[in-house]
Amino acid sequence: MTNPTELLNDRYGNDKFNPNIPWSDTLETLLSHRSIRAYLPDVLPLGTLEVLIAAAQSASSSSNLQTWSVVAVEDANRKEELSKLANNQVHIRQSPLFLVWLADLARLTYTAESAGIPHEGLDYLEMFLMAAIDASLAAQNAVVAAESLGLGTVYIGALRNKPEEVAQLLNLPSHVVAVFGLCVGYADPIVNVAVKPRLPQSVVLHRETYQLAKQNEGISLYNQIMRDFYVSQKMNIPGDWSEHSSKRVAFAESLSGRDRLREALNNLGFELR
Numbered sequence: 001m002t003n004p005t006e007l008l009n010d011r012y013g014n015d016k017f018n019p020n021i022p023w024s025d026t027l028e029t030l031l032s033h034r035s036i037r038a039y040l041p042d043v044l045p046l047g048t049l050e051v052l053i054a055a056a057q058s059a060s061s062s063s064n065l066q067t068w069s070v071v072a073v074e075d076a077n078r079k080e081e082l083s084k085l086a087n088n089q090v091h092i093r094q095s096p097l098f099l100v101w102l103a104d105l106a107r108l109t110y111t112a113e114s115a116g117i118p119h120e121g122l123d124y125l126e127m128f129l130m131a132a133i134d135a136s137l138a139a140q141n142a143v144v145a146a147e148s149l150g151l152g153t154v155y156i157g158a159l160r161n162k163p164e165e166v167a168q169l170l171n172l173p174s175h176v177v178a179v180f181g182l183c184v185g186y187a188d189p190i191v192n193v194a195v196k197p198r199l200p201q202s203v204v205l206h207r208e209t210y211q212l213a214k215q216n217e218g219i220s221l222y223n224q225i226m227r228d229f230y231v232s233q234k235m236n237i238p239g240d241w242s243e244h245s246s247k248r249v250a251f252a253e254s255l256s257g258r259d260r261l262r263e264a265l266n267n268l269g270f271e272l273r
Contacts, residue, residue, distance in 0.1 A: 012225075013197030026144075037091040038094065038188040043096055056139065069176070072098075074096065091183050092183060098184070101135045101138070103177050104135075152185060156183065160179065166178045194229070194233055
């Protein structure tokens with residue numbers, strides 16, 4: 001078992017996090033997470049997809065409505081097309097399994113109509129938010145399951161750049177949208193991927209009430225940690241975390257097409273009242 005202190009220090013990018021804490025194999029898997037963007041062509045063992053979906057379905061679901069679905073893509077041509085729609089990310093083509101996680105209100109629409117019951121509630125923003133949250137919870141369960149089996153993963157949010165095109169490629173019905181993709185496979189050992197440090201707990205953990213001003217010191221520390229991380233990983237990212245993150249939200253154009261997401265969702269059958 002990896003030393004808990006070592007994993008915690010890697011996660012926060014310094015050696016100041018050294019508490020006396022409970023520990024388990026599950027925590028080791030969680031804290032060891034890193035995004036994998038280079039995969040071996042090895043086929044996954046028989047039954048891997050099914051056990052990942054079983055883990056996903058074990059996640060909590062609001063009111064047990066289970067407002068999500070997933071499309072498993074293994075066909076090389078389809079992965080190629082999805083890669084093109086997601087800024088030509090090569091790891092989509094490399095990974096033996098690409099999972100497209102869906103906010104799915106079509107199933108409830110069909111269920112209500114089959115029972116002769118109206119479904120006006122599905123037209124409201126709350127239901128889309130519920131579906132997106134359900135899909136996220138399910139996907140994260142699948143990620144933890146995959147990593148516990150020695151597999152690597154990386155989320156692909158760029159599917160939201162062109163949601164209508166993704167829907168057409170995957171034959172999605174009305175009231176269904178891809179919220180993100182997930183590459184799954186064996187990491188290429190030649191490509192060394194370090195654990196990316198996260199913001200200090202002093203920034204994200206608030207006790208009793210939210211304290212925005214108290215985050216300044218932690219963010220300043222994190223900026224230096226991330227500057228060092230970018231250099232160590234030879235990442236061509238100028239400046240620090242604050243600069244990089246601010247540029248990602250500076251203008252509508254910074255959203256890479258997702259500034260029209262409401263329009264796209266409307267086109268896919270979501271009224272979002």
